[in-house]
Each structure stands twice: as structure tokens, then as C-alpha cells.
Amino acid sequence: MKRFNRRTIYPAAALLLLLLVWEGLVRALSVPSYVLPAPTRMFAALWTDRATLASHACVTVLEALGGMGISLACAVVLGILMDANEGIKAAIYPILVVTQTVPMIVLSPILILYLGFGLAPKILTVVLMCFFPIVVSFADGMGQIDPAYANLVRSYGGTRLQVYTQVKIPYAMPALLSGLKVAATYSISGAVVGEWIASQAGLGYYLLRVKNSYALDKMFACVIVIILLSLAMNGLIWLIRKLFLPYLNKKRK
Numbered sequence: 721m722k723r724f725n726r727r728t729i730y731p732a733a734a735l736l737l738l739l740l741v742w743e744g745l746v747r748a749l750s751v752p753s754y755v756l757p758a759p760t761r762m763f764a765a766l767w768t769d770r771a772t773l774a775s776h777a778c779v780t781v782l783e784a785l786g787g788m789g790i791s792l793a794c795a796v797v798l799g800i801l802m803d804a805n806e807g808i809k810a811a812i813y814p815i816l817v818v819t820q821t822v823p824m825i826v827l828s829p830i831l832i833l834y835l836g837f838g839l840a841p842k843i844l845t846v847v848l849m850c851f852f853p854i855v856v857s858f859a860d861g862m863g864q865i866d867p868a869y870a871n872l873v874r875s876y877g878g879t880r881l882q883v884y885t886q887v888k889i890p891y892a893m894p895a896l897l898s899g900l901k902v903a904a905t906y907s908i909s910g911a912v913v914g915e916w917i918a919s920q921a922g923l924g925y926y927l928l929r930v931k932n933s934y935a936l937d938k939m940f941a942c943v944i945v946i947i948l949l950s951l952a953m954n955g956l957i958w959l960i961r962k963l964f965l966p967y968l969n970k971k972r973k
Contacts, residue, residue, distance in 0.1 A: 757937035766941035772926070773945050779922040780915065781949060783839060784907035787846020788953075791903060794847070795855035796896075800884060802855075803862040820852050824910065828917040842914030842922070849910035850903035854896065861895025862888045897961050904953035908946055923949075 739759045745751070746758040753761055766773070802809040824845055831841035869887045908923075915924025923942055930938040 754934045754936055757940060761937040762940040762944065765935075765937040766944060769938060769941060773923070773942065776921055776923050776926045777945055777949060780908060780911045780924070780946075783842045783911040783914065783922065784846055784949075784953065786839070786843045787910060788850055788900075788903060788907050790843065791847050791850040791854055792900065795851055795858055795899070799855050799858035799862065799892075800889075802859045803888065804880070809859070816852055816855065819848065824849055824913050825916070828914055831914075832918050837918045837920075841917075842911055842919065845914035846907050846910035849906045849913075853902040853906075854899040857899025857902075858892055858896045861892030864895075865891050897957060901954055901957045904957050905950050907953055908950045912946060 743758050743760060746756060751758075757765075798812065802812060827848065828841065828845055831844050835841040835844065865888055869891070870883045873883050873887055911922065912924040912927070915922035916928060919925045923946055927939060927942045930942065
């Protein structure tokens with residue numbers, strides 16, 4: 721309980737102190753809102769534009785969930801192939817690493833050029849940001865399993881498919897969920913990056929629109945929503961872990 725209090729109360733107190741200092745400095749120095757808005761103005765804008773922000777947030781979340789789903793499906797398939805064949809792993813792994821060196825803001829215009837201005841390029845941007853941590857974590861998780869477990873299944877006449885379904889995939893689930901937690905945090909920002917380039921809805925579109933009107937209070941309100949959604953996506957993976965994999969909690973104790 722004491723540890724829980726430290727992990728929650730201390731960060732909350734530090735954040736509250738930061739907001740109070742921010743508010744006091746802005747008011748004391750009479751900083752214009754188009755330079756740096758006070759936290760009270762940000763939260764006021766968040767409340768005033770709550771309906772608009774909610775509608776744009778729904779679009780962004782849809783893109784993020786779509787990208788996460790595609791990333792997960794592709795990562796599981798490719799992770800199994802990489803674990804089953806060292807040649808495939810040696811050929812694919814360097815390419816996966818190279819893809820992470822290219823900024824998504826550079827790739828987004830290319831994706832829009834080929835895929836148009838619909839949901840496809842935004843979802844693909846999320847996929848490119850989320851796929852790497854999932855597939856690498858999953859493949860590494862299967863690679864770290866003691867070979868004795870797989871040999872035991874084979875000794876009883878188990879097929880390669882049974883080795884994966886009964887041993888490797890279940891034991892790699894903690895690693896897979898760790899990769900999903902990282903990817904979930906990236907998913908919202910990936911969707912926003914895709915919306916920056918060309919879109920007519922979404923938090924990225926809203927952010928650009930209020931930026932052009934120098935409404936910094938609304939910009940910061942949008943950033944707050946993006947942060948909250950990223951935390952919510954991360955919390956969703958935590959909830960899945962808590963509900964469907966209770967044995968993981970026993971291993972951590």
C-alpha cells in the first residue's frame with residue numbers, strides 16, 4: 721500500500737505543483753495567451769470544445785485500433801515464421817530495424833500519394849509505428865523458451881503446430897503483451913501524424929486547424945486529449961493482461 725501511494729501520490733503532487741507554478745508565472749508576468757496559455761485556459765478550452773474534440777478523437781481512436789489490430793495479426797504470423805526459420809529471421813530482422821530509422825512524418829506523404837486521403841494511409845502509419853515492437857518482442861519471447869519444453873511435446877508425438885500452440889505461443893504471451901503496451905502508446909501518435917499530412921477529421925486535423933488560428937489554449941487541450949488517449953490505450957492492454965492472463969501476475973510475485 722505504501723509503494724502504491726508513492727507511485728500515485730508523488731507524481732500527482734508533482735504535476736499539480738507544476739500546473740500551479742505555470743499558472744502563477746503566466747498571471748504574474750501577464751503572458752499573452754497566444755504565447756503561452758495558462759492551465760486554466762487550457763482546461764476551459766477542453767470543456768468548451770469537448771464535443772468537437774470527442775468527435776475528432778473517435779476518428780483517431782478508430783485509426784489507432786485498426787492499425788493495432790493489423791499490426792498484431794501480422795506480427796504474430798511473422799514472429800512465428802522468424803522463430804521457425806533462422807533464414808527468414810536473418811533476412812527480415814535487419815529490414816525491420818531499418819524501417820524504424822525512417823521518420824513517419826517523411827513516409828506519410830508517400831503513403832497518401834499511393835493510398836489517397838482516406839483511412840488507409842493513417843492506419844498504415846499506425847501499423848508502421850506499432851508493428852516493430854510487437855513482432856520483435858513476440859519473436860524474442862519464443863526464442864527464450866527452454867528447448868526442453870518443446871522437446872517434451874515432440875517426445876509424445878506432438879507436431880510442430882502443437883509445439884507452437886501448446887508451448888511457444890502461450891509462454892511468449894508476456895513478451896507479446898509487453899510489445900503491445902509499447903505499441904499501444906505509439907498508436908495514437910501514429911494516427912495523429914498521419915492526420916497531419918492530409919485529413920478532414922481526427923485530432924491531427926483539429927490540431928493543425930487551431931494552430932493556424934493561433935488558438936494555443938485549444939492546441940494544449942488537444943494535446944491533453946492525445947495524452948489521455950495514449951494512456952487509455954496502454955491501460956487497455958494492462959486490463960487484457962489482468963483479465964485473461966492471471967498466471968502472469970503470479971509469475972511477477
